[in-house]
Amino acid sequence: MKHSGLAFDKKTEAFLYFLEKEGIITLSNPLETEQLPAEYIEQYKRQLYFLLDILRSPRKVHEVQKKIFDAKIAIFGLGAVGSGILQQLCMMGFRQFVLIDYACVEENDIARTPYSIAFQINEPKIKAAKALIEELAFNPVVQVHNETLKTQTDLGELVGGVSLIVNTADEPYVGYTNIKLSRHALQHNVPLVAAGGFDAHLASLGELLVPNVTPCADCYATFFHESLKDWKPIPHPVTEREGWFGGLSSLSTFSASTSALEILFYFMNQDDQQVVSGGRGEFLFHDYSLDSYTVERDENCQSCGEGHK
Ligand SMILES: [Zn+2]
Structure with a gap:
């Protein structure tokens, strides 16, 4: 054991090893690495210290953050939840994105998204989202597609080579867009986050679909088809809610944050994916x-x- 000029007896050395193993002390600068640019480390050092608390090994922290640095994330849908996920991913050190949305920024987005609304009303959301990335991320690389997901959309062209896909597109219907993306993701062995928070499920937890590890979107569809077959919907108290059924920004942020953490968790355990069951959850505002x-x-x-x- 080397310690600049200090000599320790065996018991002290063993004690120091114990403290290091437990993540209580580090014997060298834990942020020092050749794998990442120094300016990037400076910008994200709080994130690196956070990872160090959990992973307890500087080597593992550098490996995980390098995967984040190199990853390319595709996001379908840049509304309240999609833009929230994007913002949080940039703050974790993700920097390469493919953005897909066809809509423009509207005045009501001021209460729901992190976009600089004053300058961007009626501009495409992809443009506002690109500006958000350029404001937050280190050396950003952004591709934008001003279009909607259709049955005939060629996903190979749109999202070929991405590391992970996020779906927050609620049109034409989130169940269909998830199935189309999930089948493509399975074929290309790419994980898909079917993010929560839409329509009447304003603070739902998204699910991470890892090919051949978790259930896929078709498994979910079959599950719901079976479990809801005798279910009769109760009349909704608001009859005219077509298209404009909005949620509180805190509920959307809840959904966005759970998905962003799920993505971080995936990158922390990418090489150790065990077969896990899936599931869905929803935070219910009326009784917490x-x-x-x-x-x-x-x-x-x-x-x-x-x-x-
Ligand atoms: Zn399946």
Whole structure:
């Protein structure tokens, strides 16, 4: 054990090793690495210290942050939840993005998104989102697509080579967009975050779909088809809510934050993905409870089941 000019007896050395192993002390500068630019480390040092508290090894921290530095994230939908996820990913050190949305910024977005609204009313959301990335991220690389997800959309062209896809697009319907993206993601072995927070589920938890590890979007669709077959909807108290059923920004931020943390967790454990069950949850504002349930992989799933490998 080397300590600049200090000599320790065996007991002291063993004690120092113990403290280091427990993550209580570090024997060298834990942020020192050749893998990442010095300015990037300076900008994200609080994030690196946060990772160090959890991972307890400077080497692992550098590896995880390098994966984040190199990753390319595609985001479909840049409304309240999509822009919240984007903002938080930039603050974690992600810097390469592919953005897909067809809508423009409206005045009511001032209460729901982190965009600089004063300068961007009626501008495409992709432009506002690109400006947000350029404000927050280190050496950003951004591709934008002003379009909507259709049945015939060629996803290979749109999101080829990305490390992870996030879906917050609620049109035409989030169930369909998730299935289209999930089938593409399965084929190309790319994880998909089906982010929560839409329509009447304003603070729901998104689910991370990891190919052949978690259930896929088809497994979820089958699960709901079965479990909701006898369910009769109760009349909604607001009859005219087509298209403009908004949520509080704090509820959207809740959904965005849980998805952003799920993405961070995935990057922290990328090489150690164990088969896990999926599930959904929702924060219920009226009594502050969290409603959640588990969804298992469907072995007969037409997309990820045993017969389709
Ligand atoms: Zn499946």
